[in-house]
Amino acid sequence: MSRRLSPSCRRPYGLALVCRLWKTSRTTLYRHRAKAGQEPAPPGRRGPAGAGSDADLLARIRAVLEASSFTGEGYRKIWARLRFSGTRTAARRVLRIMRENGLTAPHRPVRRDAHPHDGTIVTARVDEVWGTDMTQTVTTGEGRAY
Structure with missing residues (x-):
């Protein structure tokens, strides 16, 4: 309708005028106009496409790991080396x-303190209660002191 010419002055009506007369917004008109000619697109991932496919990025990660003299590298260091070499991608993607x-990188095991006590206290007499408020510190000469 907005492309039709008015019979009196031979000018197009204009989209704003048509929408005002039809009492609808222009965004609704554009949405219906876009849907008329095509099927709805399947939902995809938003945002820019990354630095190539996952297979390409995996090959670049393997190349960085092979060039390193260390046995294990963390994802943050790999991500930084990729950025330095010109491959810009997200750190979470590198981690994934x-x-x-x-x-x-292999994780170091958490060092646990030795537990010489199993947690049970047996008293010599009935109705005898033991209590302690023990703190621990480490000395250079003797090791742990309580």
Whole structure:
């Protein structure tokens, strides 16, 4: 309707005028106009496309790992080296790809203190209560002191 010419002055009506007369917004008109000619697109991932496919990025990660003299590198260091070499991608994506392919750095085991006590206290007499408020410190000469 907005492309039709008015019979009196031979000018197009204009989209704003048509929408005002039809009592609808221009965004609604544009939405219906876009839907008329095509099927709805399947929902995809928003945002820019990354630095190539996951397979390409995996090959670049493997190249960075092979060039390193260390046995294990963390994802943050790999991500920084990729950025330095010109491959810009997200750190979470690097972490995900490294996890999926078993390339993450080996974790150090957590050092646990020795537990010489199993947690049970047996008293010599009935109705005898023991209590303690023990703190621990480490000395250079003797080791742990309580």
